[in-house]
Amino acid sequence: MTTIEVNGLRKRFGSSAALDGMTFVVRPGHVTGFVGPNGAGKSTTLRMIVGLDRPDAGTATIGGRRYAELPCPMRHAGALLDPHALHPARSGRDHLRWLARSQDLPDTRVDAVLALAGLTAAGRRTAGGYSLGMRQRLGVAAALLGDPPVLLLDEPFNGLDPAGIVWMRGLLRDLAADGRSVLVSSHLMSELQDMAGHVVVAGHGRVVADAGVDELIGAYTSLEAAYLELTAGVGGIR
Amino acid sequence: MIWRAEWLKFRTVRGWMFGAAAAVLIVVALGVLAATSVTMSCMDGTHEVDCPAPPTDSAGRSVADKFTFVHRALDGDGSITARVGGLDGTITYPPPDHDEIVRGVVPWAKAGLMVKDGTEPGADYAAVMVTGSHGVRMQSGFTRDRAAVPGREAWLRLTRQGDEITGDVSADGAAWQRIETVRLDGLPATVQIGLFVTSPNGMTVEENPQGGHAVAARWTQATAQFSQVSPAGGWTESLVGYSDYRTTWEQAHPPGHTETGGVITVAGAGEIGIDSENGLAVERVLTGVFAGLLPLIVVAVLCGTAEFRHRMIRTTLAAMPRPVRVSVAKAGVVGVVSLLAGLVAVAVTLPVASRMLRANAVVVLAVSWPTMLRIALGTALLLSLAGVLAYGVGALLRRAVPAVVAVTALLLAPPILAVTSVLPPDVGTWLLRLTPGAAFAIQQSVAAYPQLSRPQTVADGYFPLPPWAGLAVLALWALAAVAAATWRLRRSPA
Numbered sequence: 001m002t003t004i005e006v007n008g009l010r011k012r013f014g015s016s017a018a019l020d021g022m023t024f025v026v027r028p029g030h031v032t033g034f035v036g037p038n039g040a041g042k043s044t045t046l047r048m049i050v051g052l053d054r055p056d057a058g059t060a061t062i063g064g065r066r067y068a069e070l071p072c073p074m075r076h077a078g079a080l081l082d083p084h085a086l087h088p089a090r091s092g093r094d095h096l097r098w099l100a101r102s103q104d105l106p107d108t109r110v111d112a113v114l115a116l117a118g119l120t121a122a123g124r125r126t127a128g129g130y131s132l133g134m135r136q137r138l139g140v141a142a143a144l145l146g147d148p149p150v151l152l153l154d155e156p157f158n159g160l161d162p163a164g165i166v167w168m169r170g171l172l173r174d175l176a177a178d179g180r181s182v183l184v185s186s187h188l189m190s191e192l193q194d195m196a197g198h199v200v201v202a203g204h205g206r207v208v209a210d211a212g213v214d215e216l217i218g219a220y221t222s223l224e225a226a227y228l229e230l231t232a233g234v235g236g237i238r
Numbered sequence: 239m240i241w242r243a244e245w246l247k248f249r250t251v252r253g254w255m256f257g258a259a260a261a262v263l264i265v266v267a268l269g270v271l272a273a274t275s276v277t278m279s280c281m282d283g284t285h286e287v288d289c290p291a292p293p294t295d296s297a298g299r300s301v302a303d304k305f306t307f308v309h310r311a312l313d314g315d316g317s318i319t320a321r322v323g324g325l326d327g328t329i330t331y332p333p334p335d336h337d338e339i340v341r342g343v344v345p346w347a348k349a350g351l352m353v354k355d356g357t358e359p360g361a362d363y364a365a366v367m368v369t370g371s372h373g374v375r376m377q378s379g380f381t382r383d384r385a386a387v388p389g390r391e392a393w394l395r396l397t398r399q400g401d402e403i404t405g406d407v408s409a410d411g412a413a414w415q416r417i418e419t420v421r422l423d424g425l426p427a428t429v430q431i432g433l434f435v436t437s438p439n440g441m442t443v444e445e446n447p448q449g450g451h452a453v454a455a456r457w458t459q460a461t462a463q464f465s466q467v468s469p470a471g472g473w474t475e476s477l478v479g480y481s482d483y484r485t486t487w488e489q490a491h492p493p494g495h496t497e498t499g500g501v502i503t504v505a506g507a508g509e510i511g512i513d514s515e516n517g518l519a520v521e522r523v524l525t526g527v528f529a530g531l532l533p534l535i536v537v538a539v540l541c542g543t544a545e546f547r548h549r550m551i552r553t554t555l556a557a558m559p560r561p562v563r564v565s566v567a568k569a570g571v572v573g574v575v576s577l578l579a580g581l582v583a584v585a586v587t588l589p590v591a592s593r594m595l596r597a598n599a600v601v602v603l604a605v606s607w608p609t610m611l612r613i614a615l616g617t618a619l620l621l622s623l624a625g626v627l628a629y630g631v632g633a634l635l636r637r638a639v640p641a642v643v644a645v646t647a648l649l650l651a652p653p654i655l656a657v658t659s660v661l662p663p664d665v666g667t668w669l670l671r672l673t674p675g676a677a678f679a680i681q682q683s684v685a686a687y688p689q690l691s692r693p694q695t696v697a698d699g700y701f702p703l704p705p706w707a708g709l710a711v712l713a714l715w716a717l718a719a720v721a722a723a724t725w726r727l728r729r730s731p732a
Contacts, residue, residue: 047552050556050559051555051556051559052552052555052556052731067559068559068560072239073556073557073559074556074557079556081552081556082549082552082553084548084549085548085549085550085551085552085553086548086550086553087247087251087544087548087550088548089251089252089253090247090250090251091250094246094250097246097250098243098244098246098247098250099243099553099557101239101242101243101246102239102240102242102243102557102558103239103557104239142553
């Protein structure tokens with residue numbers, strides 16, 4: 001069972017503090033929602049967990065180790081951060097194949113995650129022609145390639161059609177039920193309310209609430225109401 | 239793993255593989271085109287004939303080897319001593335008016351003593367000589383040249399001991415000064431030793447104000463007097479490298495020797511040295527490399543910029559959080575692909591174009607096999623390093639168009655501008671020392687030698703740096719570009 005531990009992350013971009021002591025733990029077995037206004041520091045935190053941004057202070061670890069120290073990192077943590085980060089002239093399947101090479105995984109894993117994401121046929125086409133929904137599916141396939149115990153997904157519902165949303169909801173629940181740690185950042189409170197077991201609310205670069213979904217619903221009637229109450233006055237963009 | 243991932247990334251973008259293939263096809267196609275568009279014919283007296291191939295030396299290089307040789311056999315070790323002087327001669331129709339035959343000696347007219355492995359043109363030799371205006375010298379092997387003392391008259395001595403030939407010079411025949419000792423490997427027990435005279439064409443170079451220059455050449459002959467030759471007697475005369483044809487002037491003043499009162503007068507015309515004129519330089523069939531590099535540069539630049547243009551670098555670094563190794567692997571993949579493209583292009587172009595040239599009766603200047611190997615492998619390495627440079631500049635600038643323009647301007651523009659005389663010669667020379675374009679020196683089959691009378695400037699296709707030094711300049715640029723790109727990637731990944 002692998003946890004994500006974010007401990008006192010700080011980062012300044014010029015004069016504004018993007019992260020100001022962000023601290024939380026993502027535990028296995030349920031989906032953890034990561035919510036907060038735009039600019040609250042969610043994406044920066046996710047980027048730091050996978051080593052794409054360096055914090056000024058603090059640590060982010062996966063199972064106690066920094067992501068960049070992991071030998072085949074995608075076998076330890078899969079991330080969907082930017083669905084557009086692919087070469088438009090390369091097929092979806094080849095995109096996954098080079099990732100598989102980089103993690104020393106066989107092509108059978110590629111075909112398995114393509115099937116899981118419903119891209120077996122589309123995988124042969126170049127990714128430049130993919131819709132946003134297909135890119136999200138390909139990004140999820142990439143995150144699952146190494147069958148990792150930890151998943152980080154930034155706005156995975158963006159661009160999905162209703163069938164896609166249902167698929168994604170079921171997938172995330174199943175992944176958590178397998179005992180994985182699943183961190184999902186999203187603005188869709190109703191989705192998270194049905195799916196997440198735990199929620200981390202961020203504002204001004206730090207955690208303003210870290211509680212079980214049932215707990216928050218009990219206190220505020222709905223996750224949306226809880227969110228609006230908790231983040232009132234902590235608009236992220238200053 | 240990183241290498242395998244980067245290689246798969248490269249080969250799964252179809253346009254990049256097409257670009258690499260296009261580079262190969264362009265080099266081959268332009269090489270074949272160059273081979274079919276060249277024709278060559280020569281005059282043998284008044285007949286037009288296929289050009290004869292120049293003789294080759296023991297290393298396989300095309301050489302000029304034409305002189306009057308008054309000689310005898312020398313068995314085993316021995317020496318010859320003579321006083322050489324009275325250098326005189328004829329220059330036909332020199333400037334300014336080009337209307338008369340005048341008495342005179344061209345700067346590189348040569349008269350002296352020679353040891354040679356027989357009288358066939360191209361055979362190994364070593365010689366000491368006085369020259370028209372370059373003093374006393376010792377020359378051997380068609381390219382080796384060692385200056386001794388100034389002057390047009392001297393006592394000269396040439397000594398054979400085993401494979402070593404020693405030249406000495408003296409002002410008075412008493413006090414001798416060693417010039418140098420050279421080794422002629424594999425010299426047989428019996429060699430020819432004697433007196434020789436030759437005189438290369440007189441050259442005048444007319445600078446063109448629009449750039450470049452025109453070279454005018456005229457026939458010359460030299461005569462020299464050899465006295466107190468020891469040991470004396472038993473001479474045979476050989477006109478080494480002469481054709482049977484004689485101009486009307488030569489019919490009245492034939493090459494050869496006369497002996498009166500112990501003084502031997504020898505007359506001769508020709509040149510002893512590397513030949514770069516009587517045939518096509520083999521690298522000419524590889525000029526398609528300039529055009530072939532364009533698609534290769536574009537592909538290599540895109541390999542560097544695409545990661546940033548499509549923000550894919552985040553996916554790459556999330557999968558492989560080791561920016562230095564990713565950068566090196568990318569450069570390596572581009573370098574290996576370019577190297578393979580270069581090897582295929584050269585391996586097809588050189589034999590096919592050479593065969594077509596031979597079929598067209600075009601003489602290709604022969605080069606030694608190490609030189610041929612250097613041109614072939616060096617050209618492939620040039621493509622490889624050009625690819626690495628383009629990748630590095632692309633990854634550093636992260637913008638495709640400026641990167642392609644920068645690499646083209648640095649690598650392709652200098653040699654083209656310098657050789658076509660668009661630039662002043664000094665500027666062209668410096669550019670070909672400092673810019674990556676210096677690497678094209680690796681293709682040069684015939685080096686410049688100061689003892690040859692023709693101009694050998696950048697505009698004549700002679701690069702200022704030696705072949706491998708020129709390639710090293712490109713290698714340094716490529717290394718610097720990749721290092722800078724790696725540094726920038728570590729500092730700001732996206």
